[in-house]
Amino acid sequence: MYLMKDITRDGNPVLRKRAAKVSFPLSDEDQKLAKDMMKYLEVSQDPELCKKYKLRAGVGLAAPQVGVSKQMAAVLVPAPDEDEKPLFKDVIINPVIVSESVQYGALTEGEGCLSVDKDVPGYVPRHDRITLRYQDVNGETHKVRLKHYPAIVCQHEIDHLHGVLFYDHINKDQPFEAPADTVMIS
Numbered sequence: 001m002y003l004m005k006d007i008t009r010d011g012n013p014v015l016r017k018r019a020a021k022v023s024f025p026l027s028d029e030d031q032k033l034a035k036d037m038m039k040y041l042e043v044s045q046d047p048e049l050c051k052k053y054k055l056r057a058g059v060g061l062a063a064p065q066v067g068v069s070k071q072m073a074a075v076l077v078p079a080p081d082e083d084e085k086p087l088f089k090d091v092i093i094n095p096v097i098v099s100e101s102v103q104y105g106a107l108t109e110g111e112g113c114l115s116v117d118k119d120v121p122g123y124v125p126r127h128d129r130i131t132l133r134y135q136d137v138n139g140e141t142h143k144v145r146l147k148h149y150p151a152i153v154c155q156h157e158i159d160h161l162h163g164v165l166f167y168d169h170i171n172k173d174q175p176f177e178a179p180a181d182t183v184m185i186s
């Protein structure tokens with residue numbers, strides 16, 4: 001079970017590397033990595049356990065953030081109504097964005113990152129809709145169309161696999177400026 005001490009922080013070179021492709025069948029180590037990353041998200045989204053283990057809540061976690069430079073990220077985007085199934089829940093391996101909307105989307109609250117301790121205010125313009133191809137822990141290939149919140153989260157995680165951090169996208173001069181007709185996501 002990961003704790004905050006296990007999360008790599010900005011400045012650690014692992015966060016600025018392009019992560020390596022994962023081979024199948026998954027090694028025992030990679031299977032455990034996948035399980036532990038999803039476990040972190042589940043625990044962090046439980047108010048009691050989040051407090052108990054002093055975690056920062058998360059809806060995504062990428063392998064480089066636990067010091068492993070591999071193309072793997074856990075994503076757990078809950079539905080607005082918590083007793084509905086999550087909008088997206090899976091461990092995405094060797095993910096590729098195969099197509100993306102011209103239209104941008106951005107979280108109205110801006111973004112944060114478990115690996116970035118400081119707040120960096122500003123909009124992070126991403127693609128509002130993406131088609132994502134990835135392999136799951138069983139090696140099955142999935143091709144999913146995502147929009148708004150889950151699309152934003154997956155792009156944040158895939159960025160980590162390419163050594164990109166959210167604030168790289170924030171407009172330095174006008175942090176709260178977003179391209180015209182950007183979908184603002186709350």
Ligand SMILES: Cc1nc(NNC(=O)[C@H](CC2CCCC2)CN(O)CO)c(F)c(N2CCN3CCOC[C@@H]3C2)n1
Nearest residue numbers: 045057058059060061062078111112113114115153156
């Ligand atoms: C949007 C949000 N970002 C949270 N944290 N940051 C993260 O997840 C980082 C990744 C996200 C930052 C912006 C896009 C992706 C982690 N990142 O660094 C991984 O690369 C949250 F915690 C959160 N939610 C809403 C849902 N809630 C359900 C109940 O439990 C609490 C939880 C809080 N929403």
Ligand code: NI
Nearest residue numbers: 112113114115
């Ligand atoms: Ni992050």
